[in-house]
Amino acid sequence: MSHGYPGSQGPSRTPRASHSGAGDRPKRWSAEEIAQLMREHPEYRLREDPFTCQLIQMVMADPNDLDAQELLTERIRGHQLAFLGSGDAFWGNYPGPGSLIYPPDFLQVGQMPAAGAIGLVIDQLPGNVGVLGPTRSGKTTLLEHLFITNPHLLQTACILAFVKKPELRHLVTVSEIGHMVLVVRKSDLAFCLLEPPPNTPEGAWRNEVVRLIAQNFSRLAAQRLLGHVVDKLMAHHPKGVYPTLRQVAEVLDALKPRWGSREAGYKESMSYVLRDLLNCTGSMWDYSSSDLLEVLTNSPGLVIIELEDLPAEHFTFVVTFVARWVYFRRLYGGEAMR
16 A cells, blocks of 8 residues: 655655565655645644654755655654544644744633644734634534633623524523623614714715625626615615615616616616515614614623524625624724724
């Protein structure tokens, strides 16, 4: 059985180091092959092994040193097997041991397999944090551990957790943090699509909303048409009263572009998106003014927003809408709750 290694020569690309017979010759690594291996295969983490680095220096200084060549081949094989055995596609992306400097407000939530601690920096939370991973990989368990073991986090930051399954609501019953946890269902949400965050110019928010819809639903070609409809509705709205998403959809539906024209196709495409969003979210967007986001983000704590039955594209739109609202509030209104 052979094991292929990058940089080896011959059709099987198999470096061999064996004492079984006179006909077996150990792999002889050239400087170019070593450089290619180090460059193209960070997952082997060769630079972090002092002995391997020493062997590389010996082989590069004297390529005819067969003992060093053989030891290097075995050492590389060991690193390759360690990577394959880990089952971790990101094995080569972890920083080296001792290479990270942690700030005073660092909260450790775990340990990287091949390096130091992993966690959050409280001062960086306003930049948004994503917890990503496949199903049943421990994302929810990680969040539970973070909130329960670090009550100080909920006392100093406002955290909005958007979930598709009711897996975090039991945190309300945890005595240490329950008073800082609020669960919001889809039917409790009240958004005004075009009402800007405090101190934000209407024009800036209007452009952001149009762009957000077009990008989130991949309707960039229809962005100009949607912008025209929104501009028309916003031109003469009463003070403190803003067009709702349903009204935008109705005005868009009422347009009569020439049949078969590009504009007709754009209208049909965007109308379908808005109608589907309204059908899936119920009355969430039927408000001409709302201070819900101000209330939710004005004090520290954990707000769990459950959107369990929303399709992925609508779930993403709601999350992105809220994230952009918070960003524009900070951008034009000064620092808000973290």
